Structures are given as C-alpha cells and as structure tokens.
Amino acid sequence: MGVKKEEANFFEKVYNVARLIPFGRVTSYGAIAKYLGAARSARMVGWAMNACGGREDVPAHRVVNRKGILTGKHHFQGTNLMQQLLESEGIEVVDNQIQNLDDIFWDPMKEC
DNA sequence: CCTGTGACATAAG
DNA sequence: CCTTATGCCACAG
Numbered sequence: 001m002g003v004k005k006e007e008a009n010f011f012e013k014v015y016n017v018a019r020l021i022p023f024g025r026v027t028s029y030g031a032i033a034k035y036l037g038a039a040r041s042a043r044m045v046g047w048a049m050n051a052c053g054g055r056e057d058v059p060a061h062r063v064v065n066r067k068g069i070l071t072g073k074h075h076f077q078g079t080n081l082m083q084q085l086l087e088s089e090g091i092e093v094v095d096n097q098i099q100n101l102d103d104i105f106w107d108p109m110k111e112c
Numbered sequence: 113c114c115t116g117t118g119a120c121a122t123a124a125g
Numbered sequence: 126c127c128t129t130a131t132g133c134c135a136c137a138g
Contacts, residue, residue, distance in 0.1 A: 041134045046119035072119030
C-alpha cells in the first residue's frame with residue numbers, strides 16, 4: 001500500500017544522501033555512490049541528479065566530481081547558477097572549481 | 113534481452 | 126591539469 005509507487009530505490013537513496021549534505025559543504029558523486037554500496041555507479045548518481053528536476057530539496061549544486069569541479073553546472077538553468085549557490089553558502093569557487101575542497105568536503109559515511 | 117545513455121572514476125600518454 | 130580510452134552500472138524504451 002502507499003499512495004504512490006516507490007520510485008527507483010537507487011535514485012531515492014541518492015536524493016536522500018544529497019539532502020543530508022550540510023550547509024556550506026560539498027561531496028562527490030563517487031562518495032555518494034560508495035555510500036549506497038555502488039561505488040562503481042558514480043555515473044548513476046549524476047544521472048539521478050539529472051532526474052531531480054522536481055526535487056527542490058535536492059541540493060545538486062553541493063555535489064561535484066572528485067576534483068571539486070562543477071561538472072554539472074551546465075545542467076543548471078543559469079550558466080553560473082551552480083557557482084552562485086555555492087558562493088552563497090560561503091564556498092569559494094574559482095574557474096568552476098571549488099577551493100579548500102579538503103576543508104569543506106563532506107563524506108556521508110564519515111558522518112554516519 | 114538488447115541498446116543507448118550518462119552531472120564519474122581511473123589509467124595512460 | 127589536459128585529452129583519450131575503458132569500465133562500470135542502473136534505468137528507459
């Protein structure tokens with residue numbers, strides 16, 4: 001029972017973890033994938049984000065690749081929207097790359 | 113079942 | 126860090 005069918009569990013997990021990302025912190029697709037038990041499916045994490053269109057609660061802008069580069073900024077509405085959101089949280093972003101990454105990097109498994 | 117896809121990760125040059 | 130290539134895996138059709 002349930003008013004609506006449960007969507008792809010994998011996607012839901014990705015959204016769930018993304019929501020756990022604290023303010024002013026970022027994580028990588030691989031970290032999320034690994035937390036889900038599918039470290040080799042990091043691409044799916046990004047793809048799940050692509051499907052997060054109606055997921056306003058999913059701070060996709062806090063999810064970057066391993067280099068801390070805003071690889072997915074092109075998927076946001078604005079050309080610099082993703083960077084603006086990060087800077088709005090006190091994160092330094094230069095040339096589409098997050099600065100002080102080691103200082104603001106948030107690992108889901110480290111917090112859990 | 114097969115094919116295409118994709119916002120990654122890793123290796124090699 | 127760059128490009129190129131390969132792997133990898135969940136999902137849509």
